[in-house]
Amino acid sequence: MNRDNDLDELIGYQVQSASLRMLSGAQRVLEPHGLSVAKLTALMIIRSNPGCDQTALGRALNINRSSAMKLVNALVARHLVERRPGRDLRTNALHLVSDAEPRLAEIVAELRGSDAQMTARLTGPEQETLLRLLRKLGAAKGRRATSKAADAPPA
Amino acid sequence: MNRDNDLDELIGYQVQSASLRMLSGAQRVLEPHGLSVAKLTALMIIRSNPGCDQTALGRALNINRSSAMKLVNALVARHLVERRPGRDLRTNALHLVSDAEPRLAEIVAELRGSDAQMTARLTGPEQETLLRLLRKLGAAKGRRATSKAADAPPA
C-alpha cells in the first residue's frame, strides 16, 4: 500500500501515530492486570491525592462525573481502590487499598521495560530531547485541552 | 490537584498525553466535516491507492474487515467515497468521488492551521527536531504495531 499522505508533515499527526504504536506496547503490559492507561493514570492521581473525590478525579482526567464513577467502580472491583466516607455526606474519599502500592510499583516497572524497548531505536540523547520537546509542547500555561465533558471544566 | 506521577518519565506516556491534547484541536476541525482522524486517514489512503478494496484499507488502518466496512459506509454516506466494481465479483474498488479532492484539500489546510497553533510553543528548529524524532521512533523496520484485529495481519 502506498502511504503517501498530506498529514505526515503535521506534528499532531505524527504524535498521534507514535501514540497509537506505543499504546499497543503499554496495553500488552496493562491488560493482564485488568488496567488501561486511563485507569493507571487514575491510580497515580489517587495515590498523589489520597482522599480526593470522584468529581475531582474526573476533572483531572478530563472526563465527567458519570464516567469517573464507572472508572472508580472498575478499580474498586479490582481491589485497588476503596471509597471511604468523605468530607461531607455527599462525598467519597478515594484511597488506594493497602496492598495496591507494591502492585502499582510492579506494573510501572513492567511499563518502563516496555517503554525502553519501544524507544530503543533512539539514542539516549535523542530520547532526552524527545521527552523535553513533548513536555514543552504540553506545558500548561493556564490553558487546558478542550473537552466535551460538561461536568469537567478545567482543573 | 497534585499531578505527581511515576509515568511522566516514560516517553510513551508523554507521547500519549501530547496526542490527547492535540487530538482535541484536530477534532474541532474535523467534526464539522463529519470526520475523525481515522476517517481522514482512510481518505488519504484511498486517494493514494485508488481502487483498493476494504480489506486492504482495514489492514493499512490496523482495523478488521468489519470495522473497515463501517468506516467506508460512513464515508459513502458523506459522499466522499464510492464503491465501484472491483477486480472480481467479491471485491469493491474504493475511489474518492470526483469533488472530494478539493474538499480534502480544504480540510487539510484547516488542519495545518490548527497544528501550527498548537505547536506555536516550540521554535521552528524544535518543531523540526520533534518531527524527525517522532518519525525515527516509528520508522518501520519490517515490524508493525501489534493489533487485536484478527482480520488485519501486518500490512
Added chain:
DNA sequence: TATTGTTATACTCTATAACTATA
C-alpha cells in the same frame, strides 16, 4: 440553589463469529 454521587440511556469505535457469494 449548587454540588456529589448515581442511574438510565445512547453514541462511537472496535472486536468476534457466522453467513453468503465468489474464487
Added chain:
DNA sequence: TATAGTTATAGAGTATAACAATA
C-alpha cells in the same frame, strides 16, 4: 478451502439528562 463483504452482537469508553441526598 480461502477470501471479500456483510450482518449480528458485544464490550470499552465516553456523553447527556435526570434524580436523590446533602450542602
